Amino acid sequence: MVARRLFRYILPHYKLLMVSVFFGVLVAGTDAATAYLVKPVLDDIMIARNEQLLILLPIGIILLFIIKGICTFVQQYTVKVVGQLVVQDIRNQLYRHMLDLSLRFFQERSTGALMSRSLNDIDIMRGAIAKAAIVIIKDTLTVILLLALIFYQSWQLAILAFVVMPLTYFPVRAISRRIRKYTRFAQAKIADLSQTLQETFSGIKVIKAFGLEPQMTDHFRQTNQRYFSFTRKAIKGGSAASPTVELFTGFGIAITIWYGGTLVVQGTMTTGELFSFMAALAMLYKPIKQLLALYATLQASFGAAERVFDVLDTEPEISEPQSPVEVPLPIHEVAFQGVHFAYDSHELVLEDINLRAGRNEVVALVGMSGGGKTTLVSLLARFYDVTRGSITINGVDVRQIGRQQLSKLISFVDQETILFNQSIRYNLQCGNASASEDDIWSALRSANADVFVSNLPEGIDTVIGDRGIRLSGGQRQRICLARAIVKDAPVLILDEATSALDNESEALVQEALNNLMQNRTTFVIAHRLSTITHANQILVLDKGRIVERGTHQELLQYDGVYRRYYAMQFSQTHTEKDVVSTGDSQV
Ligand SMILES: Nc1ncnc2c1ncn2[C@@H]1O[C@H](COP(=O)(O)OP(=O)(O)OP(=O)(O)O)[C@@H](O)[C@H]1O
Ligand SMILES: [Mg+2]
Structure with missing residues (x-):
């Protein structure tokens, strides 16, 4: 045999x-x-x-x-x-x-x-x-x-x-x-x-x-x-x-x-x-x-x-569709319908997720660690297939979209800042091989990374070491952001994309991100709630379920997890009594 x-x-x-x-x-x-x-x-x-x-x-x-x-x-x-x-x-x-x-x-x-x-x-x-x-x-x-x-x-x-x-x-x-x-x-x-x-x-x-x-x-x-x-x-x-x-x-x-x-x-x-x-x-x-x-x-x-x-x-679990459906552009809707998901056969990590995000919309995911936020966006990028339900982009099931097209549709800034041991130029061109020198620099500027990159010995041709080891955590994160900006995909996923930045850099990068979100559909995962107050929808995930949803204002008015969460974070950074005194700060 x-x-x-x-x-x-x-x-x-x-x-x-x-x-x-x-x-x-x-x-x-x-x-x-x-x-x-x-x-x-x-x-x-x-x-x-x-x-x-x-x-x-x-x-x-x-x-x-x-x-x-x-x-x-x-x-x-x-x-x-x-x-x-x-x-x-x-x-x-x-x-x-x-x-x-x-x-x-x-x-x-x-x-x-x-x-x-x-x-x-x-x-x-x-x-x-x-x-x-x-x-x-x-x-x-x-x-x-x-x-x-x-x-x-x-x-x-x-x-x-x-x-x-x-x-x-x-x-x-x-x-x-x-x-x-x-x-x-x-x-x-x-x-x-x-x-x-x-x-x-x-x-x-x-x-x-x-x-x-x-x-x-x-x-x-x-x-x-x-x-x-x-x-x-x-x-x-x-x-x-x-x-x-x-x-x-x-x-x-x-x-x-x-x-x-x-x-x-x-x-x-x-x-x-x-x-x-x-x-x-x-x-x-x-x-x-x-x-x-x-x-x-x-x-x-x-x-x-x-x-x-x-x-x-070993059969690839995520199989290329037999006859891929071309998604018509531009993207006007990303939707989850009754999505259930389990990594192993037994425990559901996501349960009955329903959401709809339109063009120019920002969907923020918040919740406790381990709540399933990263998992949810991984399903959209089809790193895994849903256990039940479906995820569609412009009405086309992601399982019907050819892998090449799907990867072109989505820009993903991961929680883990994974970079190749190559030049910064090479890493940025991962997203778009035809990106010009100007594109690269403008992306670096948007990600607030231009200053430190131009100070590197060989500029964008500096090789950054195994897994980007020669850069600081925040620098790596900005390079990852710039990589997503260069890619310029219609669906943008930011999984704690600014968590390693100090407040000042974050504010600067946030501005660039807000520009980037124009004309796109964006999913943002953030532990720092101050960065998502302008989101069109905020979904609070708890143990794999969406327990609250609405805008920042709506959720603050509703006396729930989000408000407690917000109050708690706010009390750490500010001392204004009126914010903490929402009456529910026992968390
Ligand atoms: N590859 C995996 N295999 C099995 N279980 C996993 C895997 N990745 C995550 N999980 C489990 O799925 C659950 C949700 O994890 P997930 O990473 O989606 O959480 P999260 O909301 O992104 O958390 P955090 O805020 O800490 O990033 C967790 O209980 C975790 O243990
Ligand atoms: Mg996560």
Whole structure:
């Protein structure tokens, strides 16, 4: 099954593979010829003293080895290149496929395991493909030709010598199983190691701040140790394989000497024939050993291939619609109808959400942490699909909109400020590849980021470090805002987009945002209520339900969660008694 599937990846490179097969045949032929030449060396040169052959044979042997060398080179080279080409295809396909998978897929798996799949597992596959191709082509042929020679020299002796051969199968199989088992364990540990590394590099600050170095070192050392102990068992198996095979070889040779010697003494076989036979027999064990060892290699690679195919077979949960519907522009309505949503099958995170946002409207979402605000806007961007109900843009269900168009319709400034380790220019052009230098600067100005960017050593061409590590939290946030501004999409989602800014910067950025919201449909999530007082609708989310809705004034008049929330925040920043004395400040 796995083998057949792997074969399908090899098939496109069949031309190169044929070259390899051709040269593999020649290599096998030279091996058999070498064994055959033992007979004239003994019978004609040593025994019959043929002086002409004494000159010719060594020349022939040199030629034979030159041919063999060249053929081996071409065969190995081509077959290894095929292996590389195959894994290149698989790796590209895997990467492409993983990008199509939903957020959920990545949340459920560790980064380390995914990295190990994309790098280690594929590399194991490559090793096995190359080895399999070499071994299967060359060694099988060598075995066949040498066997032919052996039977040609003396079939009785051949049968006898091979009585012991099948017996090697059992120990070799047992050893192979062991190798396979421990290789699998070792691979899992490699995944753990890469996970630890990944967490260490991305969490280095926390490690240092909490003084976790000793724990991390211990953990790493233990995982590494476990990897070692599994690998050692696999190595043990691997090292036992060849002596086991050799032991049986010894039996074969002993029997051959005994019975072959008898035949020579009786005169039914020449000395040359016997030695040619023994040479062929000796040469035979190596390719057979290779073929047997291949079993273990293939087992390991099938394991790796299964893990890779497993990812490739994961259906993207958020599927591209069969026939995408083009949303007519401009956007005049974004609506949620009876939306229910659960991350896992059991607990509803959103319940019966209904809302309608028109053009030029700002919908603000407020509520306690964990209330479902981020989840609600994630559904609009279709990071997840609703469990029940529907979300429509201009009446078209988001599930019917092609992914490319949907991503063009929505600008998302996330709670997490995720930036690439590239220049600021590159990061801003994510939203719009054709943005000009002027567009970039004007976006930076709107996001109140122009001053600090122009003070950077290389301006907008400054590379900002992994995850934007060389910028302050507020600077990162402003870059993210500028990125959304450059993108200029008709639906704008701001998930605490100004939370990392000081009051003064926030006021400045807020002004730019107010301009940006013109002619758009905007969803704003803000913990600081002062930034959303002008919203057309404010929705208060509590435990996944909309518990209050209205304008700022309406909600203040209504004695509910919002008013308490507002009073509480206001009392922290202001001390005016009249605001706090709304009578409901017990929260
Ligand atoms: N990827 C996820 N998988 C499972 N549950 C999740 C996931 N993300 C969020 N949740 C859960 O969904 C609920 C709502 O989370 P959400 O992030 O939408 O809250 P929020 O209102 O944005 O909170 P905050 O104000 O803290 O950002 C929480 O109870 C959270 O535990
Ligand atoms: Mg949130």
